[in-house]
Amino acid sequence: MENKKRVVVGLSGGVDSSVAAYLLKEAGYEVxxxxxxxWHDESVTISNECPWMEDSTDAMLVAEKLGIPxxxxxxxxxxxxxxxxxxxxxxxxxxxxxxxxxxxxEIKFDIxxxxxxxxxxxxVATGHYCQKNQFQKDGKTIYxxxxxxxxxxxxxxxxxxxxxEQLSKALFPIGHLQKSEVRKIAKEQDLITADKKDSQGLCFxxxxxxxxxxxxxxxxxxxxxxxxxxxxxxxxxxxxxAGIDTQDLDIEMLESICLPIQYNPVDGKKVGEHTGAHYxxxxxxxxxxxxxxxxxxxxxxxxxxxxxxxxxxxxxxxGLNRYGLFVxxxxxxxxxxxxxxxxxxxxxxxxxxxxxxxxxxxxxxxKKEGLFxxxxxxxRGIASxxxxxxxxxxxxxxxxxxx
Numbered sequence: 325m326e327n328k329k330r331v332v333v334g335l336s337g338g339v340d341s342s343v344a345a346y347l348l349k350e351a352g353y354e355v356x357x358x359x360x361x362x363w364h365d366e367s368v369t370i371s372n373e374c375p376w377m378e379d380s381t382d383a384m385l386v387a388e389k390l391g392i393p394x395x396x397x398x399x400x401x402x403x404x405x406x407x408x409x410x411x412x413x414x415x416x417x418x419x420x421x422x423x424x425x426x427x428x429x430e431i432k433f434d435i436x437x438x439x440x441x442x443x444x445x446x447x448v449a450t451g452h453y454c455q456k457n458q459f460q461k462d463g464k465t466i467y468x469x470x471x472x473x474x475x476x477x478x479x480x481x482x483x484x485x486x487x488x489e490q491l492s493k494a495l496f497p498i499g500h501l502q503k504s505e506v507r508k509i510a511k512e513q514d515l516i517t518a519d520k521k522d523s524q525g526l527c528f529x530x531x532x533x534x535x536x537x538x539x540x541x542x543x544x545x546x547x548x549x550x551x552x553x554x555x556x557x558x559x560x561x562x563x564x565x566a567g568i569d570t571q572d573l574d575i576e577m578l579e580s581i582c583l584p585i586q587y588n589p590v591d592g593k594k595v596g597e598h599t600g601a602h603y604x605x606x607x608x609x610x611x612x613x614x615x616x617x618x619x620x621x622x623x624x625x626x627x628x629x630x631x632x633x634x635x636x637x638x639x640x641x642x643g644l645n646r647y648g649l650f651v652x653x654x655x656x657x658x659x660x661x662x663x664x665x666x667x668x669x670x671x672x673x674x675x676x677x678x679x680x681x682x683x684x685x686x687x688x689x690x691k692k693e694g695l696f697x698x699x700x701x702x703x704r705g706i707a708s709x710x711x712x713x714x715x716x717x718x719x720x721x722x723x724x725x726x727x
Contacts, residue, residue, distance in 0.1 A: 328352060328353060328354040329353050329354065329446040329447065330353070330354045330355075330356065330443070330444060330445045330446050330447075331348050331353045331354070331355050331356070331445060331446065331447045331448065331449050331495060332355075332356045332357075332358050332436075332439075332440035332443060332445040332447075332448050332449070333345045333348060333355055333356070333357055333358070333448070333449040333450070333497075334358060334359075334360060334432060334436060334448065334449070334450050334451075335357040335358060335359050335383035335386060335387060335394070336359070336360070336379060336383065336451065336523075337359065337378065337379025337380060337381070337382035337383040337386075337517065337520075338379070338382075338451065338517055338520060338522065338523060339451075339506060339507060339510050339515070339517040339518060339519075339520055339522075340451030340452075340453070340498055340506060341383075341450065341451035342383075342386040342451075342510055342515045342517045343451070343497075343498055343501075343506045343509050343510050343513075343515070344449055344450065344451045344496075344497040344498050345357055345386065345387070345390055345392065345449075346390055346509065346510075346513055346515070347497040347498065347509075348449055348495070348497050349390055349391075349392060351497075353447075355390070355392045356392060356393050356394075356395070356440075356443060356445070357383060357386070357387035357390075357392050357393065357394040357395075358394070358395055358396070358397055358436070358439070358440070359379070359380050359383040359384070359394070359395070359396040359397070360396075360397055360399050360431070360432070360436055361376055361380065361396055361397065361398045361399065361400060362376075362399050362400055362403040362407075362427075362431065363376065363400055363403060363408075375523075380396055382516055382517055382520070383396075384396075385516045386515055386516060386517060389513070389514070389515060389516070390513075397436070397439055399431060399435055399436065402430075402431065402435050403427075403431060406426065406430040406431065407423050407426055407427055407430065407431065410423075410426065411423055412538070412541050412542065414709050415538055415542060415602045415603075416542055416602050416628060417628060417709075418601065418602060418626045418627065418628035418629075418708070419707070419708040419709025420605040420606065420707040420708065420709045420710050421709050421710075422709070422710055422711050424482045424679075425481075425482055425483075425484060425485055425711050425723075426485070428482055428483050428485065428486065429485040429486060429490075432448070432450060433448070433486055433490040433493075433494060434490070436448060437490065437493060446493075447493055447494065447495045448493060448494060448495070449494070449495040449496070449497055450494070450496065451497075451498055452472070452479045452482070452483060452496050452498075452499065453472030453473075453474055453477040453478055453479045453496075453498065453499055453503075454469060454470065454471060454472045454478065454479050454480040454483055454496050454499045455469075455470040455471070455472060455473070455496055455499035455500060456468065456469060456470065456491060456494060456495070456496055456499070457470055461662060465492070466488070466660065466662060467488055467491035467492055468491075468659075468660070468719050469483055469484075469486065469491060469659050469719065469720045470499070470718055470719050470720075471715075471718040471719075471720070472496075472499045472500075473499065473500050473501060473502065474501065474502045474503050476503070476680075477502075477503050478680075479679075480713075480715075480718075480720045481676060481678075481679050481680075481711075481713050481720070482679065483720070484657075484659065484711060484713035484720050484722075484723035485657055485711070485723055486659060487657075487659065487661075488659070488661060491659070507519075538602070538603055539603075542600060542602050542603070543600070544599040544600045544603075545599070545600050545631060546597055546598070546599060546631075547597065547598055547600070547601055547630075547631035547632055547633065548589075548594050548596075548597060548598075548631075548632055548633070549594070549595055549596040549597060549598050549612060549614060549621075549632075549633045549635055550587075550589065550591070550592030550593060550594055550595070550632060550633070550634050550635065551592050551593055551594075551595045551617075551621065551635050551636070551637065552587065552591050552592040552624060552634050552635065552636055552641075552643055553592075554636065554637070554640075554641050554642050554643070556591055556642075556643075558585055559642040559643070561580040561581075562580060562581055562585070562642065562646060562647065563581070563647065564581060564647055564698070565577070570687040570689075570698045571670055571687065571689070573689075573698070575691065575693075578648070578650075578689065578691075578696045578698070579650075581646070581647050581648040581696075581698060582646075582647075582648035582649055582650040582696045582697065582698065583650055583727065584625065584706075584708060584727070585625065585643065587624075587625050587627070587632075587634045589630070589632060591634070592634055592635075595614050595617065595621070595635070596612065596613065596614035598612070598633050600631070601626040601627060601628045601631045601632060601633050602626070602628050604623050604626050604633055605623065605626070605707055606623055606624065606625065606626070606644075606705050606706065606707040606708070607622060607623065607644065607704060607705020607707060608622070608623040608705075609621065609622050609623075612633075612635065614635075617637060618637075619637050619638035619639075620637075620638065620639070621635045621636070621637060622635060622636055622637075622638075622639065622641060622644050622705075623635055624636040624641065624643030624644050625643065639704070644704055644705060645702040645703065645704050646702065646703055646706050647698060647699055647702060647703070648696060648697060648698045648699060649677070649696075649697050649703075649706050649712060649726050649727070650693075650694055650695070650696055650697070650726070650727045651694050651695040651697070651712065651724030651725060651726060651727060652693070652694040652725075652727055653692065653693060653694040653695075654694075655694070655724045655725040655727075656690075656694060656695045656722070656724045657722055657723050657724055658721065658722040659720055659721055659722055659723070660719075660721045660722065663721055663722070664722075665688060665690035665695070666690060667690050667691055667692045668690070668691075669690050670687055670688060670689040670690065671687075671688050672685065672686070672687055672688075673685075673686060673688055673714035673715060673716065673721065674686070674714065674715045674716070674717070675697060675699070675712055675713065675714045675715070676712070676713055676715075677703060677706055677707075677710060677711075677712050677726065678710065683715055684699055684700065684701055684703065685699070685700040685701075686698060686699045686700065686714070688714060694724075694727070695724060697712055697714075706726060707726065708726055708727060709725065709726065710725075710726050711723050711724065711725060711726065712724055712726055
């Protein structure tokens with residue numbers, strides 16, 4: 325009998341990874357279930373529920389039901405170093421990190437993958453809603469990261485930092501299914517996770533609200549909320565000049581369209597106080613607690629050095645909506661290295677700057693400083709530290725950290 329390919333599946337205790345394990349077993353792989361324990365700092369779990377204990381038990385019961393070996397692996401040290409410390413540092417610097425994208429790049433498809441390879445695994449598999457294709461080009465196998473078939477659940481954005489090597493070892497057994505079909509399979513197989521609610525919130529802390537989590541390390545400190553008028557002269561420069569082709573924008577114009585505006589206290593008037601600029605993110609509307617403004621107030625910038633929040637009135641405020649963003653050269657990542665743009669080159673792609681956002685058309689212009697992304701339509705709430713991902717139809721081609 326030929327040797328079966330061995331797959332380690334990350335069993336999270338949720339329905340998606342449970343069904344992924346079942347489908348792999350049905351497809352004839354030798355399957356090992358592994359639960360990743362990423363977090364157990366009790367001081368930060370707000371409720372006395374302990375989500376990972378429950379999840380770990382569910383994962384074990386699923387493995388038992390499927391008759392596959394099971395083990396738990398404690399990655400909490402790596403997790404703290406690579407994800408949690410990064411998050412605190414980013415928020416402290418006034419940026420908005422995306423821990424889920426990092427968790428996939430640094431934990432699931434790096435540390436977890438290495439642990440699986442110690443078990444002589446050929447692949448690792450997860451319950452992500454995305455798909456993988458491959459084709460030959462110039463005698464080389466090229467792997468494609470394709471959106472999940474369920475448009476409401478597509479998670480390709482969260483995997484936009486993976487590279488060819490990581491993709492070559494990855495399997496996404498449920499990517500071709502709708503969520504409803506996944507639940508149906510789980511019910512038919514009588515898996516304990518069939519009706520379990522999808523986990524919300526951060527990819528690790530379970531039932532913790534982000535501000536509560538941040539307050540563990542970033543202490544509250546009072547500062548001013550300033551409101552900036554939409555007539556600020558600098559806004560004249562952030563629009564694309566009429567009648568000019570995006571390709572013809574010079575570097576100075578690109579920078580005024582794509583780089584975040586640096587505000588000064590003289591640019592706004594005080595409308596309230598906050599408890600710490602590092603708790604707020606661009607585009608945020610809730611939690612400002614400033615009344616009597618008529619239209620809603622939105623955060624348009626935060627300055628964590630001076631502890632000031634800059635806000636704008638109404639969703640059409642020019643500080644909230646931008647035509648472009650910039651990704652520094654060292655942060656530009658190509659999943660499809662064969663499509664990489666060199667300085668001086670440009671291309672049209674569809675892009676998204678947050679999970680589940682509909683794709684929007686943009687021109688990508690590569691310069692030696694980095695990548696300028698100029699959108700056809702205004703984009704709301706472009707936040708430093710978040711990721712922009714670019715696509716050809718339903719294939720994620722590359723991504724980068726927004727400056």
